[in-house]
Amino acid sequence: YIYFSLINILGGCINCLSINILGGCINCLSINILGGCINCLSINILGGCINCLFINILGG
DSSP, rough: OOOSSSSOOOOSSSTTTSSOSSSSSSTTTTTOOSSSSSSSTSSOOSBBSSTTTOOOOSSH
């Protein structure tokens, strides 16, 4: 499990509320760039979060 507070590979979260690397979150509750979040708790496109606090798919 890779938690939102830790740096993710390609998913790029440094902190779920801060700007992510390649995962492209500006704000985890808003639409993300390249990370494809509609909502951080829902399935993301390309960013691959199933749940922002747990395992990421393709988001690493």
